[in-house]
Amino acid sequence: MHLEEFAEGNSFFHRLDPRVKFITIMPYIFVIAIMQGTKGPLLALIISLLIVAFTRISVKKLIGRLIVVNTFIFILWIFLPFSYPGDAVFHIGPLEATHEGFLYVLSITLKANAIVLATIAILGTSEVFSLAHALVHLKVPDKLVHLFFFFYRYISVLHEEYERLENAMAIRAFKAKTNMHTYRTYAYLVGMLIIRSYDRSQRIYKAMLCRGFKGKFRVMSHFELKRGDVVFGLLMTLITSVMGLLFIL
Amino acid sequence: MNREEYLIEIRDLCFSYANGRKVFNSLNFSLKSGDRIGLTGPNGAGKTTLLHLIMGLLKPNSGEIKIFGKVRKEEKDFTEVRQRIGLLFQDSDDQLFCPTIEEDVAFGPLNLGKSLEEARAIVRETCEKLGLKGFEKRITHRLSSGEKRLVALATVVAMNPECLLLDEPSTGLDEMSTERFLKYLKEYSDTYIIISQDHGFLKDVADKIYRLKDSKIEMWGELKKTKKIVI
Known part of the structure; x- marks a missing residue:
């Protein structure tokens, strides 16, 4: 992606x-x-x-x-x-x-x-990260910038997760059709993605805590x-x- | 042995997850400065859980966790622990969240109150030690998984921890990255707990191998301290 x-x-x-x-x-x-x-x-x-x-x-x-x-x-x-x-x-x-x-x-x-x-x-x-930096410099609230940046950082990880699940379905001969089985399978897929994203967000937060995160990012490069x-x-x-x-x- | 010498001392630790799964029932464990411990054991035995308990990311049901000579109970007790012990996560994507490698490695030192200049120097030095010279401006999520693992290690060691907790660091690493990883451990780190299922790898990096099973930690094998250092 x-x-x-x-x-x-x-x-x-x-x-x-x-x-x-x-x-x-x-x-x-x-x-x-x-x-x-x-x-x-x-x-x-x-x-x-x-x-x-x-x-x-x-x-x-x-x-x-x-x-x-x-x-x-x-x-x-x-x-x-x-x-x-x-x-x-x-x-x-x-x-x-x-x-x-x-x-x-x-x-x-x-x-x-x-x-x-x-x-x-x-x-x-x-690049997205320089846009995020620019937003910080323009005094956009930290939380909004973090939201924007984390969304970007992890959307591709989530997409990979989605592809893995889709492959897992494909190798067991799943074919999307208009029936209950297909709807249920896709519902499972979406549910699984939500759970995995939640778990990942928890792990990321823990990793940040381990490195002394106190709610602030410091910007290193300046324009x-x-x-x-x-x-x-x-x-x-x-x-x-x-x-x-x-x-x- | 004087008890003050222990970096980590765990007594009668009990822990269950919120869903009721019991992981530890009266676990005892200790680590001294200079210990290089390999930790192995079946899946779900609680290896990762143990590391997270030491870092205060999970809280025990009962028992005592003493780190650097002080009993640690509350969230604020663990602030100091997190500054002096470094944890490397199983999945590097959990650990790397900044746009560039420079920022990710500097994140910890900046949180410790270092100035931008000091942080930059730390980044340079750390990258050099890990063979990541010239990586500073690269974008974290575009690295290969081996590079990600090394950068994740860089973000942890940049805080200059006295002890490292490494959660399955060798999984998914190719030969070259493993070699760099080992080289770093041998040259710059003398106290760590390293979780791995790869006994060959553990024999290379650990002096003692413990096995965690059914809530007990037992000695799996003591290796010769005078093992040859192959770099």
């Missing part, structure tokens, strides 16, 4: 100070999220695509991620046009698809893709703001402000 596939690389964005990344992307996402209409979101999508182009990350992998996001959005395309009031475009039986409905779901699609692309391009190009970071920070803030002024106010 590889969670950091976009973090490998050596573009300007890979070297960018993660603190600056957080400070600039949060307002950017916020502005996109509260935009109305389709013009603003379209511009945001173009800007996000430009940022992606600069990171030189694999387009194939990127499309893989976008398919996941857009699968959910596809469902909106089925339902929203029929449930939004406005001028009818066409009818299916008693159902009416409206012009406004289509524009609304288009706006959502553009916004979601703009946000996902920007997040992958800006945050995805840093240094470079000129590129400042330039990017200012540029991104300018873009966000202009977008906000044009499409929200």
